[in-house]
Amino acid sequence: MVLTPELVDVRHLIRDDESLGTGDTTAIEAVIAGAQVAEAHRELATFQSDVAESTEVGGTARLRLGIVSYLFGRHEQAVENLTQVSGSGVASYYQGLALMALDRYAQAAEAFEQAAHNGYEKAQCALVRAGAVRMQGNPDEAETIVRSVASEAAGRAEYSYQMGCILADRGDTYGAVEYFERAVDIDSHHSQALFRLAAENCNRGNDDDAIRLYEQSLSKPPHYLGALLNLGLLYEDSENYKAAAYCFRKILEVDPNHPRAHLYLKDIEATSDMYYDEESARNEARLTQLLSRPVTDFELSVRSRNCLQAMDIFTLGDLTRVSEHDLLSGKNFGETSLDEIRDVMQAHGLMIGQNLRPGKSSDHPVFQQSSLSPEEQALLDRPITDLNLSVRARKCMSRLGLTSLTELVQRTADELLSSRNFGVTSLNEIRAKLNEAGLKLRND
DSSP: OOOOOOOOOHHHHHHOSSOOOHHHHHHHHHHHTSTTHHHHHHHHHHHHHHHHHOSOOOHHHHHHHHHHHHHTTOHHHHHHHHTTOOSOHHHHHHHHHHHHHTTOHHHHHHHHHHHHHTTSOHHHHHHHHHHHHHHTTOHHHHHHHHHHTHHHHTTSHHHHHHHHHHHHHTTOHHHHHHHHHHHHHHOTTOHHHHHHHHHHHHHTTOHHHHHHHHHHHTSSSSOOHHHHHHHHHHHHHTTOHHHHHHHHHHHHHHOTTOHHHHHHHHHHHHSTTTSOOHHHHHHHHHHHHHHTSBGGGSOOOHHHHHHHHHTTOOBHHHHTTSOHHHHHTSTTOOHHHHHHHHHHHHHTTOOTTTTOOTTOOOSSOSSOGGGSOHHHHHHHTSBGGGGOOOHHHHHHHHHTTOOBHHHHHTSBHHHHHTSTTOOHHHHHHHHHHHHHTTOOOBTO
16 A cells, blocks of 8 residues: 655745744655655745745744745855844854855854854754864864763764764774764764765765765755765766756756756756667677686787786786787797787787876877976876866776876877766866866877
8 A cells, every 4th residue: 555645735834924843844854855845946936035025024934934945955045034033043053054055164153153142052053163163174173162062962963973074174084984874873864974975985986875875865955966966976877867867957956057967967968868878888898808808718829828928918908008019028029929919909809008007108109208307297197086076077087997197198088988978078077177287188
Protein backbone atom coordinates (compact mmCIF):
# COMPACT_ATOMS: atom_id res chain seq x y z
CA MET A 1 0.00 0.00 0.00
CA VAL A 2 1.38 3.42 -1.01
CA LEU A 3 0.68 6.27 1.36
CA THR A 4 0.04 9.69 -0.17
CA PRO A 5 1.61 12.52 1.85
CA GLU A 6 -1.02 14.70 3.48
CA LEU A 7 -1.40 18.04 1.70
CA VAL A 8 -1.12 21.17 3.81
CA ASP A 9 -2.54 24.66 3.50
CA VAL A 10 0.57 26.27 2.04
CA ARG A 11 -0.85 29.79 2.05
CA HIS A 12 -1.74 29.62 5.72
CA LEU A 13 1.57 28.00 6.59
CA ILE A 14 3.64 30.71 4.90
CA ARG A 15 1.45 33.76 5.59
CA ASP A 16 0.02 33.09 9.03
CA ASP A 17 -0.15 36.24 11.17
CA GLU A 18 1.41 34.49 14.13
CA SER A 19 5.14 34.32 14.79
CA LEU A 20 6.94 31.44 13.14
CA GLY A 21 7.46 28.62 15.64
CA THR A 22 9.66 25.53 15.49
CA GLY A 23 6.75 23.41 14.31
CA ASP A 24 5.98 25.87 11.51
CA THR A 25 9.62 25.88 10.41
CA THR A 26 9.67 22.08 10.26
CA ALA A 27 6.42 22.05 8.28
CA ILE A 28 7.78 24.58 5.75
CA GLU A 29 10.96 22.52 5.35
CA ALA A 30 8.79 19.49 4.56
CA VAL A 31 6.84 21.48 1.96
CA ILE A 32 10.02 22.70 0.26
CA ALA A 33 11.34 19.16 0.09
CA GLY A 34 8.01 17.68 -1.00
CA ALA A 35 5.39 17.67 -3.72
CA GLN A 36 3.97 21.12 -2.90
CA VAL A 37 7.22 23.01 -3.50
CA ALA A 38 5.95 24.76 -6.67
CA GLU A 39 2.87 26.00 -4.83
CA ALA A 40 5.08 27.21 -1.99
CA HIS A 41 7.31 29.10 -4.44
CA ARG A 42 4.28 30.91 -5.86
CA GLU A 43 2.96 31.75 -2.40
CA LEU A 44 6.30 33.12 -1.30
CA ALA A 45 6.49 35.35 -4.39
CA THR A 46 2.98 36.67 -3.71
CA PHE A 47 3.82 37.24 -0.03
CA GLN A 48 6.97 39.20 -0.95
CA SER A 49 5.04 41.29 -3.49
CA ASP A 50 2.30 42.11 -1.00
CA VAL A 51 4.82 43.15 1.65
CA ALA A 52 6.73 45.31 -0.84
CA GLU A 53 3.55 47.14 -1.89
CA SER A 54 2.21 47.66 1.62
CA THR A 55 3.02 50.77 3.64
CA GLU A 56 2.05 49.17 6.94
CA VAL A 57 3.87 45.88 7.46
CA GLY A 58 4.30 44.60 11.01
CA GLY A 59 7.40 42.99 12.45
CA THR A 60 5.71 39.59 12.59
CA ALA A 61 5.12 39.56 8.83
CA ARG A 62 8.69 40.71 8.15
CA LEU A 63 10.08 38.05 10.48
CA ARG A 64 8.01 35.30 8.92
CA LEU A 65 8.82 36.40 5.36
CA GLY A 66 12.52 36.65 6.19
CA ILE A 67 12.75 33.16 7.69
CA VAL A 68 10.71 31.57 4.90
CA SER A 69 12.89 33.38 2.33
CA TYR A 70 16.02 31.99 4.00
CA LEU A 71 14.63 28.44 3.92
CA PHE A 72 13.95 28.87 0.19
CA GLY A 73 17.51 30.06 -0.40
CA ARG A 74 16.44 33.66 -1.11
CA HIS A 75 19.20 35.11 1.04
CA GLU A 76 19.15 38.74 -0.12
CA GLN A 77 15.42 38.80 0.36
CA ALA A 78 15.82 37.27 3.81
CA VAL A 79 18.35 39.90 4.90
CA GLU A 80 16.22 42.72 3.49
CA ASN A 81 13.25 41.71 5.65
CA LEU A 82 15.02 40.53 8.81
CA THR A 83 17.06 43.74 9.18
CA GLN A 84 13.75 45.58 9.57
CA VAL A 85 12.79 43.51 12.63
CA SER A 86 14.18 45.05 15.81
CA GLY A 87 14.80 43.45 19.18
CA SER A 88 14.25 39.86 17.98
CA GLY A 89 16.86 37.21 18.69
CA VAL A 90 15.24 34.91 16.13
CA ALA A 91 15.41 37.61 13.44
CA SER A 92 19.07 38.35 14.16
CA TYR A 93 19.95 34.63 14.15
CA TYR A 94 18.38 33.93 10.75
CA GLN A 95 19.80 37.17 9.44
CA GLY A 96 23.23 35.87 10.41
CA LEU A 97 22.61 32.58 8.59
CA ALA A 98 21.54 34.43 5.44
CA LEU A 99 24.59 36.70 5.64
CA MET A 100 26.85 33.64 5.94
CA ALA A 101 25.31 32.24 2.76
CA LEU A 102 26.12 35.56 1.06
CA ASP A 103 29.77 35.40 2.25
CA ARG A 104 29.29 38.52 4.37
CA TYR A 105 31.06 37.01 7.35
CA ALA A 106 31.85 40.10 9.42
CA GLN A 107 28.20 41.19 9.34
CA ALA A 108 27.11 37.64 10.12
CA ALA A 109 29.30 37.54 13.22
CA GLU A 110 27.72 40.79 14.43
CA ALA A 111 24.23 39.42 13.76
CA PHE A 112 24.90 36.26 15.79
CA GLU A 113 26.27 38.33 18.65
CA GLN A 114 23.14 40.51 18.52
CA ALA A 115 20.96 37.39 18.45
CA ALA A 116 22.49 36.18 21.72
CA HIS A 117 22.04 39.65 23.22
CA ASN A 118 18.35 39.59 22.20
CA GLY A 119 17.69 36.26 23.85
CA TYR A 120 18.43 33.59 21.25
CA GLU A 121 20.15 30.49 22.67
CA LYS A 122 23.67 31.67 23.56
CA ALA A 123 25.65 28.48 22.94
CA GLN A 124 24.20 28.05 19.45
CA CYS A 125 24.93 31.70 18.64
CA ALA A 126 28.51 31.23 19.81
CA LEU A 127 29.03 28.18 17.61
CA VAL A 128 27.76 29.78 14.41
CA ARG A 129 29.60 33.03 15.23
CA ALA A 130 32.79 30.97 15.48
CA GLY A 131 32.13 29.83 11.92
CA ALA A 132 31.83 33.43 10.74
CA VAL A 133 35.05 34.36 12.55
CA ARG A 134 36.88 31.37 11.04
CA MET A 135 35.74 32.34 7.54
CA GLN A 136 37.39 35.72 8.09
CA GLY A 137 40.71 33.89 8.49
CA ASN A 138 40.86 33.59 12.28
CA PRO A 139 40.80 29.85 13.15
CA ASP A 140 42.49 30.35 16.53
CA GLU A 141 39.89 32.88 17.65
CA ALA A 142 37.16 30.61 16.30
CA GLU A 143 38.47 27.68 18.36
CA THR A 144 38.54 29.83 21.48
CA ILE A 145 34.87 30.71 20.93
CA VAL A 146 33.88 27.08 20.29
CA ARG A 147 35.72 25.77 23.35
CA SER A 148 34.19 28.49 25.52
CA VAL A 149 30.81 26.72 25.21
CA ALA A 150 32.16 23.15 25.25
CA SER A 151 30.60 22.35 28.63
CA GLU A 152 27.10 22.89 27.30
CA ALA A 153 27.51 22.29 23.57
CA ALA A 154 30.09 19.49 23.08
CA GLY A 155 27.29 17.00 22.41
CA ARG A 156 25.81 19.04 19.58
CA ALA A 157 26.33 18.39 15.89
CA GLU A 158 27.21 22.05 15.32
CA TYR A 159 30.04 21.84 17.86
CA SER A 160 31.63 18.87 16.04
CA TYR A 161 31.09 20.55 12.68
CA GLN A 162 32.84 23.76 13.72
CA MET A 163 35.76 21.84 15.24
CA GLY A 164 36.04 19.83 12.03
CA CYS A 165 36.21 23.03 9.97
CA ILE A 166 38.94 24.43 12.20
CA LEU A 167 41.04 21.28 11.82
CA ALA A 168 40.43 21.26 8.05
CA ASP A 169 41.69 24.85 7.81
CA ARG A 170 44.85 23.74 9.60
CA GLY A 171 45.41 20.89 7.18
CA ASP A 172 44.40 18.06 9.54
CA THR A 173 42.11 16.26 7.08
CA TYR A 174 41.75 13.04 9.04
CA GLY A 175 40.95 14.84 12.27
CA ALA A 176 38.42 17.01 10.43
CA VAL A 177 36.68 13.98 8.88
CA GLU A 178 36.32 12.39 12.33
CA TYR A 179 34.55 15.50 13.60
CA PHE A 180 32.32 15.74 10.52
CA GLU A 181 31.34 12.09 10.89
CA ARG A 182 30.56 12.69 14.55
CA ALA A 183 28.35 15.65 13.59
CA VAL A 184 26.39 13.47 11.15
CA ASP A 185 26.08 10.73 13.78
CA ILE A 186 24.45 13.29 16.09
CA ASP A 187 22.30 14.90 13.37
CA SER A 188 21.88 12.89 10.17
CA HIS A 189 20.55 16.03 8.40
CA HIS A 190 23.39 18.41 9.25
CA SER A 191 23.75 19.80 5.72
CA GLN A 192 27.14 21.44 6.10
CA ALA A 193 28.84 18.43 7.71
CA LEU A 194 27.37 16.17 5.02
CA PHE A 195 28.63 18.59 2.37
CA ARG A 196 32.17 18.47 3.74
CA LEU A 197 32.14 14.68 3.92
CA ALA A 198 30.77 14.46 0.38
CA ALA A 199 33.50 16.76 -0.93
CA GLU A 200 36.19 14.70 0.81
CA ASN A 201 34.85 11.47 -0.71
CA CYS A 202 34.74 13.15 -4.11
CA ASN A 203 38.40 14.19 -3.78
CA ARG A 204 39.30 10.57 -2.99
CA GLY A 205 37.39 9.26 -6.00
CA ASN A 206 34.59 7.67 -3.95
CA ASP A 207 31.87 8.96 -6.25
CA ASP A 208 29.08 6.66 -5.04
CA ASP A 209 29.60 7.72 -1.41
CA ALA A 210 29.89 11.37 -2.47
CA ILE A 211 26.56 11.20 -4.35
CA ARG A 212 24.85 9.56 -1.37
CA LEU A 213 26.16 12.22 1.02
CA TYR A 214 25.27 15.13 -1.27
CA GLU A 215 21.76 13.72 -1.67
CA GLN A 216 21.47 13.38 2.09
CA SER A 217 22.65 16.98 2.58
CA LEU A 218 19.88 18.14 0.23
CA SER A 219 17.12 16.18 1.96
CA LYS A 220 16.29 19.18 4.13
CA PRO A 221 16.29 22.91 3.27
CA PRO A 222 17.94 25.29 2.95
CA HIS A 223 19.56 23.72 -0.10
CA TYR A 224 23.16 24.83 -0.53
CA LEU A 225 23.94 25.74 -4.12
CA GLY A 226 27.43 24.27 -3.87
CA ALA A 227 25.95 20.88 -2.99
CA LEU A 228 23.52 21.07 -5.91
CA LEU A 229 26.31 22.05 -8.30
CA ASN A 230 28.68 19.29 -7.21
CA LEU A 231 25.91 16.68 -7.18
CA GLY A 232 24.89 17.73 -10.69
CA LEU A 233 28.44 17.25 -11.92
CA LEU A 234 28.67 13.83 -10.30
CA TYR A 235 25.33 12.81 -11.82
CA GLU A 236 26.59 13.94 -15.20
CA ASP A 237 29.81 12.01 -14.81
CA SER A 238 27.80 8.87 -14.03
CA GLU A 239 25.71 9.60 -17.18
CA ASN A 240 22.53 10.43 -15.23
CA TYR A 241 21.93 13.54 -17.33
CA LYS A 242 18.30 14.13 -16.37
CA ALA A 243 19.24 14.26 -12.68
CA ALA A 244 22.20 16.53 -13.47
CA ALA A 245 19.97 18.94 -15.41
CA TYR A 246 17.49 18.94 -12.52
CA CYS A 247 20.24 20.05 -10.10
CA PHE A 248 21.39 22.87 -12.37
CA ARG A 249 17.79 24.05 -12.87
CA LYS A 250 17.24 24.09 -9.08
CA ILE A 251 20.25 26.39 -8.77
CA LEU A 252 18.88 28.72 -11.44
CA GLU A 253 15.53 28.90 -9.63
CA VAL A 254 17.35 30.59 -6.75
CA ASP A 255 20.05 32.38 -8.72
CA PRO A 256 19.01 32.87 -12.38
CA ASN A 257 22.41 34.42 -13.15
CA HIS A 258 24.54 31.63 -11.66
CA PRO A 259 27.26 31.41 -14.36
CA ARG A 260 28.39 27.83 -13.90
CA ALA A 261 24.92 26.32 -13.51
CA HIS A 262 23.82 28.18 -16.65
CA LEU A 263 26.80 26.96 -18.67
CA TYR A 264 26.58 23.37 -17.44
CA LEU A 265 22.86 23.18 -18.16
CA LYS A 266 23.39 24.69 -21.61
CA ASP A 267 26.16 22.16 -22.22
CA ILE A 268 23.81 19.28 -21.36
CA GLU A 269 20.91 20.60 -23.41
CA ALA A 270 23.07 21.39 -26.45
CA THR A 271 24.86 18.06 -26.58
CA SER A 272 22.53 15.70 -24.72
CA ASP A 273 22.60 13.25 -27.64
CA MET A 274 26.39 13.30 -27.79
CA TYR A 275 27.37 12.62 -24.18
CA TYR A 276 27.32 8.88 -24.34
CA ASP A 277 27.76 6.66 -27.30
CA GLU A 278 27.68 2.93 -26.69
CA GLU A 279 30.04 2.17 -29.56
CA SER A 280 32.56 4.72 -28.27
CA ALA A 281 32.39 3.16 -24.83
CA ARG A 282 33.04 -0.27 -26.30
CA ASN A 283 36.00 1.11 -28.27
CA GLU A 284 37.38 2.72 -25.12
CA ALA A 285 37.11 -0.58 -23.27
CA ARG A 286 38.83 -2.43 -26.13
CA LEU A 287 41.66 0.13 -26.14
CA THR A 288 42.16 -0.26 -22.39
CA GLN A 289 42.31 -4.02 -22.79
CA LEU A 290 44.71 -3.73 -25.73
CA LEU A 291 47.11 -1.45 -23.85
CA SER A 292 47.26 -3.95 -21.00
CA ARG A 293 48.34 -6.84 -23.26
CA PRO A 294 51.87 -8.08 -22.49
CA VAL A 295 54.49 -7.81 -25.23
CA THR A 296 55.12 -11.55 -24.82
CA ASP A 297 51.78 -12.13 -26.60
CA PHE A 298 53.37 -11.05 -29.88
CA GLU A 299 55.93 -12.67 -32.15
CA LEU A 300 59.03 -10.71 -31.25
CA SER A 301 62.62 -11.87 -31.53
CA VAL A 302 64.41 -13.08 -28.39
CA ARG A 303 66.69 -10.02 -28.54
CA SER A 304 63.75 -7.59 -28.67
CA ARG A 305 61.98 -9.34 -25.80
CA ASN A 306 65.10 -9.37 -23.64
CA CYS A 307 65.78 -5.68 -24.37
CA LEU A 308 62.22 -4.66 -23.48
CA GLN A 309 62.32 -6.66 -20.28
CA ALA A 310 65.63 -5.02 -19.31
CA MET A 311 63.95 -1.62 -19.75
CA ASP A 312 60.94 -2.64 -17.60
CA ILE A 313 58.62 -2.56 -20.63
CA PHE A 314 56.04 -5.31 -20.30
CA THR A 315 52.86 -4.16 -22.09
CA LEU A 316 51.79 -2.29 -25.22
CA GLY A 317 50.74 0.54 -22.93
CA ASP A 318 54.34 0.81 -21.68
CA LEU A 319 55.49 1.22 -25.30
CA THR A 320 53.13 4.19 -25.74
CA ARG A 321 54.92 5.93 -22.87
CA VAL A 322 58.50 5.78 -24.17
CA SER A 323 60.10 7.35 -27.22
CA GLU A 324 61.94 5.62 -30.05
CA HIS A 325 65.09 7.37 -28.84
CA ASP A 326 64.64 5.76 -25.41
CA LEU A 327 64.34 2.32 -27.01
CA LEU A 328 67.44 2.79 -29.16
CA SER A 329 69.35 3.83 -26.05
CA GLY A 330 68.80 0.36 -24.60
CA LYS A 331 71.66 -2.11 -24.60
CA ASN A 332 71.69 -4.34 -27.74
CA PHE A 333 68.54 -2.61 -29.06
CA GLY A 334 68.99 -1.64 -32.71
CA GLU A 335 67.03 -0.51 -35.75
CA THR A 336 65.95 -4.08 -36.54
CA SER A 337 64.27 -4.45 -33.14
CA LEU A 338 62.76 -0.98 -33.48
CA ASP A 339 61.23 -1.85 -36.88
CA GLU A 340 59.89 -5.07 -35.42
CA ILE A 341 58.12 -3.24 -32.59
CA ARG A 342 56.85 -0.51 -34.89
CA ASP A 343 55.14 -3.17 -37.00
CA VAL A 344 53.46 -4.71 -33.96
CA MET A 345 52.21 -1.33 -32.72
CA GLN A 346 50.99 -0.19 -36.14
CA ALA A 347 49.15 -3.48 -36.64
CA HIS A 348 47.03 -2.57 -33.62
CA GLY A 349 46.57 1.13 -34.43
CA LEU A 350 49.14 2.31 -31.90
CA MET A 351 52.38 4.31 -32.00
CA ILE A 352 55.50 4.21 -29.90
CA GLY A 353 55.52 7.21 -27.55
CA GLN A 354 51.93 8.38 -28.17
CA ASN A 355 51.32 8.76 -24.42
CA LEU A 356 54.71 10.02 -23.26
CA ARG A 357 55.27 10.59 -19.56
CA PRO A 358 56.38 14.07 -18.43
CA GLY A 359 60.05 14.67 -19.03
CA LYS A 360 60.37 12.03 -21.77
CA SER A 361 61.58 13.03 -25.23
CA SER A 362 59.28 12.75 -28.23
CA ASP A 363 59.38 13.08 -31.97
CA HIS A 364 57.38 16.34 -31.77
CA PRO A 365 58.16 17.89 -28.37
CA VAL A 366 56.14 20.89 -27.32
CA PHE A 367 59.01 22.17 -25.15
CA GLN A 368 62.72 21.70 -25.58
CA GLN A 369 63.64 20.84 -22.01
CA SER A 370 67.15 22.30 -22.31
CA SER A 371 65.77 25.69 -23.36
CA LEU A 372 63.60 26.11 -20.26
CA SER A 373 64.64 28.17 -17.27
CA PRO A 374 64.45 26.53 -13.82
CA GLU A 375 61.35 28.64 -13.09
CA GLU A 376 59.63 27.52 -16.31
CA GLN A 377 60.48 23.88 -15.66
CA ALA A 378 59.17 24.15 -12.09
CA LEU A 379 55.92 25.60 -13.43
CA LEU A 380 55.45 22.76 -15.91
CA ASP A 381 56.21 20.17 -13.24
CA ARG A 382 53.32 21.40 -11.08
CA PRO A 383 50.41 18.95 -10.66
CA ILE A 384 47.13 19.67 -12.41
CA THR A 385 45.44 19.79 -9.01
CA ASP A 386 47.10 23.19 -8.51
CA LEU A 387 44.67 24.60 -11.11
CA ASN A 388 41.70 24.04 -8.74
CA LEU A 389 39.51 22.72 -11.54
CA SER A 390 35.82 21.90 -11.22
CA VAL A 391 34.76 18.33 -10.49
CA ARG A 392 33.89 17.68 -14.14
CA ALA A 393 37.18 18.98 -15.56
CA ARG A 394 39.21 17.25 -12.85
CA LYS A 395 37.60 13.90 -13.62
CA CYS A 396 38.25 14.33 -17.33
CA MET A 397 41.92 14.97 -16.57
CA SER A 398 41.99 11.77 -14.53
CA ARG A 399 40.23 9.83 -17.30
CA LEU A 400 42.87 11.02 -19.79
CA GLY A 401 45.66 10.07 -17.38
CA LEU A 402 46.96 13.66 -17.14
CA THR A 403 48.60 14.55 -13.84
CA SER A 404 50.97 17.45 -14.55
CA LEU A 405 50.87 20.72 -16.46
CA THR A 406 53.51 19.33 -18.83
CA GLU A 407 51.13 16.56 -19.87
CA LEU A 408 48.21 18.95 -20.18
CA VAL A 409 49.88 21.54 -22.43
CA GLN A 410 50.98 18.76 -24.79
CA ARG A 411 47.30 18.12 -25.62
CA THR A 412 45.24 20.00 -28.19
CA ALA A 413 41.73 21.29 -27.62
CA ASP A 414 40.36 18.63 -29.98
CA GLU A 415 42.09 15.89 -28.02
CA LEU A 416 40.50 17.09 -24.78
CA LEU A 417 37.07 17.45 -26.36
CA SER A 418 37.23 13.84 -27.51
CA SER A 419 37.07 12.72 -23.87
CA ARG A 420 33.63 11.62 -22.66
CA ASN A 421 31.74 14.36 -20.74
CA PHE A 422 34.39 16.96 -21.63
CA GLY A 423 32.55 19.88 -23.23
CA VAL A 424 33.24 23.45 -24.28
CA THR A 425 32.57 24.69 -20.73
CA SER A 426 35.38 22.55 -19.32
CA LEU A 427 37.67 23.49 -22.21
CA ASN A 428 37.13 27.21 -21.56
CA GLU A 429 37.73 26.64 -17.85
CA ILE A 430 41.08 24.90 -18.51
CA ARG A 431 42.15 27.53 -21.03
CA ALA A 432 41.40 30.27 -18.50
CA LYS A 433 43.32 28.48 -15.72
CA LEU A 434 46.32 27.88 -18.00
CA ASN A 435 46.21 31.49 -19.16
CA GLU A 436 46.47 32.63 -15.52
CA ALA A 437 49.67 30.57 -15.29
CA GLY A 438 51.00 31.95 -18.60
CA LEU A 439 50.48 28.65 -20.46
CA LYS A 440 48.41 27.40 -23.40
CA LEU A 441 47.24 24.12 -24.88
CA ARG A 442 49.14 22.83 -27.91
CA ASN A 443 48.13 24.68 -31.12
CA ASP A 444 46.19 27.36 -29.16
